[in-house]
Amino acid sequence: MIDHTHDPELKSWVESANSPGAEFPIQNMPYASFRRAGDERVRLGVAIGDQVVDITEAFGTGSMQAVMEMPQEGRVRLRQRISSFLARHARGSETFLIPASRVELLLPCAIGDYTDFYASIHHATKVGGMFRPDNPLLPNYKWMPVAYHGRSSSIVVSGTAVRRPWGQIVEAATGPPVYSPSKALDYELELGAFLGPGSTMGLPIEIKKAEKHLFGVCLLNDWSARDIQAWEYQPLGPFLAKNFATSVSPWIVTREALEPFRSAVPARPPEDPQPLPHLRAASGAYRIMLEVWLRSAKMREPVRVSQSDFSAMYWTLGQMLVHHTSNGCPIRTGDLIGSGTVSGREKHNRGCLLEITSRGREPLELPTGETRRFLEDGDEVILRGWCEQPGFRRIGLGECRGVILPAIQAASETPPKESTVARNPA
Amino acid sequence: MIDHTHDPELKSWVESANSPGAEFPIQNMPYASFRRAGDERVRLGVAIGDQVVDITEAFGTGSMQAVMEMPQEGRVRLRQRISSFLARHARGSETFLIPASRVELLLPCAIGDYTDFYASIHHATKVGGMFRPDNPLLPNYKWMPVAYHGRSSSIVVSGTAVRRPWGQIVEAATGPPVYSPSKALDYELELGAFLGPGSTMGLPIEIKKAEKHLFGVCLLNDWSARDIQAWEYQPLGPFLAKNFATSVSPWIVTREALEPFRSAVPARPPEDPQPLPHLRAASGAYRIMLEVWLRSAKMREPVRVSQSDFSAMYWTLGQMLVHHTSNGCPIRTGDLIGSGTVSGREKHNRGCLLEITSRGREPLELPTGETRRFLEDGDEVILRGWCEQPGFRRIGLGECRGVILPAIQAASETPPKESTVARNPA
Numbered sequence: 110m111i112d113h114t115h116d117p118e119l120k121s122w123v124e125s126a127n128s129p130g131a132e133f134p135i136q137n138m139p140y141a142s143f144r145r146a147g148d149e150r151v152r153l154g155v156a157i158g159d160q161v162v163d164i165t166e167a168f169g170t171g172s173m174q175a176v177m178e179m180p181q182e183g184r185v186r187l188r189q190r191i192s193s194f195l196a197r198h199a200r201g202s203e204t205f206l207i208p209a210s211r212v213e214l215l216l217p218c219a220i221g222d223y224t225d226f227y228a229s230i231h232h233a234t235k236v237g238g239m240f241r242p243d244n245p246l247l248p249n250y251k252w253m254p255v256a257y258h259g260r261s262s263s264i265v266v267s268g269t270a271v272r273r274p275w276g277q278i279v280e281a282a283t284g285p286p287v288y289s290p291s292k293a294l295d296y297e298l299e300l301g302a303f304l305g306p307g308s309t310m311g312l313p314i315e316i317k318k319a320e321k322h323l324f325g326v327c328l329l330n331d332w333s334a335r336d337i338q339a340w341e342y343q344p345l346g347p348f349l350a351k352n353f354a355t356s357v358s359p360w361i362v363t364r365e366a367l368e369p370f371r372s373a374v375p376a377r378p379p380e381d382p383q384p385l386p387h388l389r390a391a392s393g394a395y396r397i398m399l400e401v402w403l404r405s406a407k408m409r410e411p412v413r414v415s416q417s418d419f420s421a422m423y424w425t426l427g428q429m430l431v432h433h434t435s436n437g438c439p440i441r442t443g444d445l446i447g448s449g450t451v452s453g454r455e456k457h458n459r460g461c462l463l464e465i466t467s468r469g470r471e472p473l474e475l476p477t478g479e480t481r482r483f484l485e486d487g488d489e490v491i492l493r494g495w496c497e498q499p500g501f502r503r504i505g506l507g508e509c510r511g512v513i514l515p516a517i518q519a520a521s522e523t524p525p526k527e528s529t530v531a532r533n534p535a
Numbered sequence: 536m537i538d539h540t541h542d543p544e545l546k547s548w549v550e551s552a553n554s555p556g557a558e559f560p561i562q563n564m565p566y567a568s569f570r571r572a573g574d575e576r577v578r579l580g581v582a583i584g585d586q587v588v589d590i591t592e593a594f595g596t597g598s599m600q601a602v603m604e605m606p607q608e609g610r611v612r613l614r615q616r617i618s619s620f621l622a623r624h625a626r627g628s629e630t631f632l633i634p635a636s637r638v639e640l641l642l643p644c645a646i647g648d649y650t651d652f653y654a655s656i657h658h659a660t661k662v663g664g665m666f667r668p669d670n671p672l673l674p675n676y677k678w679m680p681v682a683y684h685g686r687s688s689s690i691v692v693s694g695t696a697v698r699r700p701w702g703q704i705v706e707a708a709t710g711p712p713v714y715s716p717s718k719a720l721d722y723e724l725e726l727g728a729f730l731g732p733g734s735t736m737g738l739p740i741e742i743k744k745a746e747k748h749l750f751g752v753c754l755l756n757d758w759s760a761r762d763i764q765a766w767e768y769q770p771l772g773p774f775l776a777k778n779f780a781t782s783v784s785p786w787i788v789t790r791e792a793l794e795p796f797r798s799a800v801p802a803r804p805p806e807d808p809q810p811l812p813h814l815r816a817a818s819g820a821y822r823i824m825l826e827v828w829l830r831s832a833k834m835r836e837p838v839r840v841s842q843s844d845f846s847a848m849y850w851t852l853g854q855m856l857v858h859h860t861s862n863g864c865p866i867r868t869g870d871l872i873g874s875g876t877v878s879g880r881e882k883h884n885r886g887c888l889l890e891i892t893s894r895g896r897e898p899l900e901l902p903t904g905e906t907r908r909f910l911e912d913g914d915e916v917i918l919r920g921w922c923e924q925p926g927f928r929r930i931g932l933g934e935c936r937g938v939i940l941p942a943i944q945a946a947s948e949t950p951p952k953e954s955t956v957a958r959n960p961a
Binding site: 221222227237240241247249252253255256257258259260261262263265272274275276277285286287288310311312313334337340341342343344345346347348349350352353354382385386387432433435436437438439440441444517 | 647648653663666667673675678679681682683684685686687688689691698700701702703711712713714736737738739760763766767768769770771772773774775776778779780808811812813858859861862863864865866867870943
């Protein structure tokens, strides 16, 4: 529902929110969990320009979880209240602001279950062809949003360094595996979606109600070790190739903020089979532009490596949720779903190095003259995202950053502190 | 460590614990989370004969989670204290007892992540041959305990009815899929293991320390819809075929109680490759006998369908934990791992109907004259388990029960209350 909170003319008394390039104008208002310096309490914040509103103090709401659990109508009302608070300055309002540079951003919430989809047909076709040249796109792909369960315990917030994993790797085609640090470490550009109200076990969610369960979106980097993946993934799917780390951006852009940015056109070509009735999309996909930037240890500034459009995915978030619950599997507030690598048709739309370099055969050239087949120690990967639509204010998703730390020397070494597990706030 | 709590001559003042067939003698003392009638508070209990000791009241411990987090030495001391409490009657001790029939048993704890292994080579070979006749056992099988992530939100405690799931099924080899109730619903007999102290992200667990992270075991039924599985599982593994429900028994038999029941002999034949150094088993597998019983709606008493020995698994629980963290993936207190279907070499050792009936081709005959290819509505599956060893008292794992409810008529129908999601107690 579009309302006055989406009015592109609306301005805030927080001046930094009104500058043309601002990621967080008053039309956006994404949520994060944060701590103030010297205070252990986890608070709920809203980003406005370069400031954070302490929503817990200003509105007396509980944690992120409490807002996520609200039915859609409650979330809309809270958005309207926060918009009014930021549009018209009242005496003392500024006491609830903290410069964003002075807060510690945390994982948004306690994540119960994390599910990763595979919803880009361009990614599935290209990667499928590498692992199965004779059979790149499997027969089920156009009938269901294929997915697998991921690992909640290794989800970390943007800024957490990621240690190169060890794993079983087959180096010679016929030789035995060795246990060694991965030599084919990759990122995957994904959109993450945090779920709001949960569902009842045994009861599928209907497509026309699916988006009521969608709280909001973030950037998600599904770090992947391709050499571990190639050896382990048959027959039960990816496991240790993925579960050493998954990074998410701290700011959740709500479903309400995304409402103006819808694609009218389905991504599915007319010659493809129509989805089964329960999976027929009830509304257009969200148009979210996503980018990957890479900075090696030698580079001062990152360089853009790819760009893609979330609305080009073969399946929508609503279809993913319907499929996920189509067998009665219950979802819970705070669950996270990943979209799968967001890749498009063209070479500059490829959302991971595996695709960009064709499994390392065509290295990527960096401005420093360095080349990359896969990630090297010290490389930093930065995901960015935003939405644009004529007649509406541009809104940003912020950033999801992670730098690669060298592998530990041996399993008995204690790694440095920066790679310890980021705790869920709840 | 074997100590006086394992002495087979030790008796309890709770007389029902001393009868020869008792599942819960004083040598066992498994933990469960429970509620007393009319009281919402979740308590920690220990089973003794047909009674439950309210450990929260008697010992002032917190929840199950608090005990799970204890280092191994703390758990051993608590076991010794509870053993003394139950061995020598003190005035008023009986006020902490409640008949087991009068408590509500809950899921043991809040389960963060659930991982399901595939550690029976007999199961993997037989089932692999059905899905891939040319390639039953994949090359990685003898090198790593293959696993995939499962779903925490649909784990329910024994006694919770399980609704037949809907899903996408391909009925004719070349036809499109249909969305319909599963016609190939199965159980899988597994051992579950709850984890104690967690590990640090980035830091693999060494094999000689692995069992310190093992809190205890339960029975686990990994309900599976084989028709949904066959269509969906490529390339990312099982998803909706499994995540509609997983049942666990409420009583966790601790690692300390299991200590006398070790196999000296590795299950791995000498001609097979030796595991890589980090995966070389440091101790023998636990010898736990497991059984499946089936009762159709027409039967008064269940009939035993299979029996198998957990120590015949190709990989031990310690090896599973080491592999799981070998890439730095952190484990958290309360995580659950499933062993995979526990099948042995012989026909009567097959832990699921898919194996017993060779994918439905050789139906199982029941004493009523009924036959089963897969489960029918009203069928109840009962898992049982115990440990026996000369010189020690037999201990039981209790039961894990679940009855099959008919599928809902359509996705918009609200299912009856008994199939709503069982909440985690924490």
